[in-house]
Amino acid sequence: MFPDSRGVSPSVMAEITSYALELWHQHRIPILMSTLFILALLRIYLHSTEKTPGLLAVPKTYKIKAEKPKAEAKPDASERTLPSATAGDEKKDKIKQGPRRIKGDIAKKARGSAYATSEGRKIQVLVFFSSLTASTEKITQSFAQELAATLGCSTGEESDRKFLAPKVLDLAEVDYDEYFITPPKTETENTDLVYLFLIPSYNIDTINDSFLEHLQETHHDFRIDTSPLAPILGYSVFGFGDREGWPTEEEGFCVQAKDVDRWMAKLSGRKRAYPLGMGDWKGDGKERLSEWQVGLVDVLKHVERTGGLGDGVPGSGDPLESDEEEEAEDDGEVVLDETSNPKSQGRGSGSLEDVEDIGRIMALSGADGSSGKKQAAPLAVDFTTDGKPVARKTAAAVVKEMVPKGSPTYAALTKQGYSIVGSHSGVKICRWTKSALRGRGSCYKYSFYGINSHQCMESTPSLSCSNKCVFCWRHGTNPVGTTWRWVVDPPDLIFDGIKENHYKKIKMLRGVPGVRAERFAEAMRIRHCALSLVGEPIFYPHINEFLGMLHGERISSFLVCNAQHPDQLAALQHVTQLYVSIDASNRESLRRIDRPLHRDFWERFQRCLAILRERRFRQRTVFRLTLVKGFNVEDEAEGYADLVDKGLPCFIEVKGVTYCGTSTSSSAGLTMANVPFYQEVCDFVLALEKALLRRGLRYGIAAEHAHSCCILLASERFRVDGRWHTLIDYDKFFQLLEEKGPHGDFTPEEYMGAATPEWATWGRGGFDPRDQRVDRKGRPIEAT
Missing domain, CATH: 3.20.20.70 (Aldolase class I)
Incomplete structure (x- = not known):
């Protein structure tokens, strides 16, 4: 063997090549990941140093809103809550997520414009309620009547009024598939729906549990669109609770109304018409309901004028107003336990991320150290299941007792002699x-x-x-x-x-x-x-x-x-x-x-x-x-x-x-x-x-x-x-x-x-002759 022109023999070259290939195969994944990470950091650096006058503190979604006609120059609720220059890191993180909602906002705008220009469309309000003691039913009927009077609802399609008389529906009687998988078919095609809910919360099993289970199953059913109720104009929830009845649960007050509000946000594409209202049965329940009704009427009249919830209407589902849902969902990559803190949620190990999203993921997880918060405890991930991993907190696996001591159910049954x-x-x-x-x-x-x-x-x-x-x-x-x-x-x-x-x-x-x-x-x-x-x-x-x-x-x-x-x-x-x-x-x-x-x-x-x-x-x-x-x-x-x-x-x-x-x-x-x-x-x-x-x-x-x-x-x-x-x-x-x-x-x-x-036997009464019949006061009754 003779050395080549560079003085290296072919055998040595082959050995070097073999060694290099071996090193590559052993360390190629870390090398590739490091390269991608460096490129991502470089891209983030370039974006952060890029000069964009006038938009440093405002996400792109508000640039779209700023292009509205001059007649709408008055800032709406969401614009008035923009973060100042001294806002904290948490608020800045939420603003960074704002542009991700541009597509949805534009779509809602387009639907609203089409509605506003259409002729003869009607709005049907459906008021759903649940009740054990008929109290909620009476309140709901009264609420529907007052709402009809305030909105000036029409009694038929021949009227020029846009609002039809509200319909009151008992969740114990309706078919869930008819109303909560897809919006129900109306008598005419030019009718749009608004869903309202009056939900009392209980710490015993009621129809509320079946209803919430149906909403959850619908959301996670791969055969059904992630937002099957998106065609409705909007929804809103009011909850009744008893602060005295939840002595051991920190957030038990109106908990089921909160759950209905959360699941409806997911199923409707966050079309929350008005924020969740809550009232105490024994205290301010009626007063809070009246306040909720006034705000709701304002939103419904806005829908009547414009045909949609609009951009920035309080409770409309804007990212700055629905930050908890925005972070909890995060495009639905991982199904998380409902009780876990959304701000501590990350993605499952099995999900694939775009290089451009690495910066956002680091910001959410606090890995770059910029959040200034204590890192949350790691979530337990089950790797034994097929498909996407499900992240859960260990404490969420606790199974509740049917009738725990100290609960209102326990007190009621023992009072009855059980x-x-x-x-x-x-x-x-x-x-x-x-x-x-x-x-x-x-x-x-x-x-x-x-x-x-x-x-x-x-x-x-x-x-x-x-x-x-x-x-x-x-x-x-x-x-x-x-x-x-x-x-x-x-x-x-x-x-x-x-x-x-x-x-x-x-x-x-x-x-x-x-x-x-x-x-x-x-x-x-x-x-x-x-x-x-x-x-x-x-x-x-x-x-x-x-x-x-x-x-x-x-x-x-x-x-x-x-x-x-x-x-x-x-x-x-x-x-x-x-x-x-x-x-x-x-x-x-x-x-x-x-x-x-x-x-x-x-x-x-x-x-x-x-x-x-x-x-x-x-x-x-x-x-x-x-x-x-x-x-x-x-x-x-x-x-x-x-x-x-x-x-x-x-x-x-x-x-x-x-x-x-x-x-x-x-x-x-x-x-x-x-x-x-x-x-x-x-x-x-x-x-x-x-x-x-x-x-x-x-x-x-x-x-x-x-x-x-x-x-x-x-x-x-x-x-x-x-x-x-x-x-x-x-x-x-x-x-x-x-x-x-x-x-x-x-x-x-x-x-x-x-x-x-x-x-x-038949015709002889059936009373044991060994015993003595008595009346209500214990006096003997003579046999006839």
Whole structure:
């Protein structure tokens, strides 16, 4: 080998080349990143030294505003709040982000101009509200009337007025898909919409939670545009709260109204017509609402004149006025936990950035040291999920309790006589238990099925329900929800807790005048458990384990569900008797009386009926019909007969509603006039029996309990030798359960008990002759 003209041999050259390539492959990424970083710094330096007279303190977006006609020379709200030369770094950072909104501002301007030049367009204001106690509904109706009078709304399209009469909509009644995925279709194409919300905030599950969940899912649904409600003219939210009711949460006041405002900003492209208003129920609520209404009217009149929110209208979504949303969204690259601080949010490691954005990212993260603020704690990033990483704060993973101690819900339920067990279960002494202990009569379950009322424990493993029935005796004080999202207590804690608290309450009755000693001694041995106190028992995730503990101590189980959880119903193991509440015979009637939270409530209802039909030869199944006069009594016997034909239950209980005052039910107009007389219940049962016979369904009236306004129809399967056998052989039930297990196959006829007592059969009243009936003052009533 000979050296080349430069004195370096080819072998040495090859070795040098190989070494250089090896170094390049090992360090190419740091070299490239360093080069890009240097170029970015150079670009930032050149931009910062570039001289632009007159625009050093004003972002480009205000240059566009300055080019408006002279007639609009008066500065608007956003221009009056421009930062001065002595403004802090935080304000400067927000101004730097201003130009990123030029595109949106221009688009809004163009839409506004087109609207202003169009002829005959109308504006429809939709006022949405939610309410548990009907207070918000009344305020909303009054607000809508005042708004219509102030705006001079027209009563029809023939009028020259632009504003149509506002429409008031209950969030518990509307179809979310119709209003919050895309704006609803109006009767005419030349009508634009404005959304207003009056939202009270609660610390229990209400329709607000379902509504917020829908807004969040819509925003994160990749199949739906990020701003599906952008076609509306604008929106605004007013929240009611109770400062005294949030003693432990720093920002609990009007928290749900704040959430509605935030999600609507995202779905509408930040078309906030007027800032969020908030008022205290017990204090300045009406005064704050009036102030909010005055400001809102000014904005609506501006929309009427110009056709849009304009640039700089207070609350319009301008970056300087919606800085929190601007920083939190940041073009939607990373989904962050809602409770995290927007100012400490950065991008996920998986996102790709433009070189021109490096300076902005450094400014937001404080990496260049110019912010002068303490760097926030790093966010925990989950790298185990597919797609974009989701940054979350560790503390955000805490699951709340359903009924925490010290909450208004806890206080309301304990005041009503409940003992709260754990965080989501409860037990209460039934009035029939007290009556039976004193020898003054037992409930209808004793007449129909042989349950000793003084040995019955009324409880529930879940205080939450998925309905808001108009006849609910808890007046809406118990939580509601469609999915379980709370702490889950173990079944042994619940089982031990409800027994302990039940026995405590029984012992408290020891000194009550009239308590019979023998029945008191029997009451210290629980034999039956009615899982029908309040809420939805099968909602509890470990309901089967809980039932196993009841049956392990030979305590019978009478479980009532509301036909809204078919999956849980299908997974349910053996119970002594399974009830399904059938409160209406058609879809609209069920919506009106049960007020379900599930949007597919009727489909769920039908699936539950199919499950009961399949189980009729393995369990005792019961349809419970609660009659509410004016809701589900008149001309509905035929509809109920059709439902019986679908489910074929073993028994049908028909019971008149028990009136428990107004409160929540007042919004549905429930009064004493809605409580049917016993004779009306009898007439309905006779009509239902005839309707069943016309369909070839073999049911007959088996028993009654006039004192409870309750009548029992039974399948002919339980009629033996001309006598009804509705009682239960509990010892036989537990024997079969032990032999064949909780999933074993045995029929209801196998643990059918003795014949129904004569005094309980149809036409004899159903009152236990061993007991003494008394009037309201405790005076004996002579039998007639």
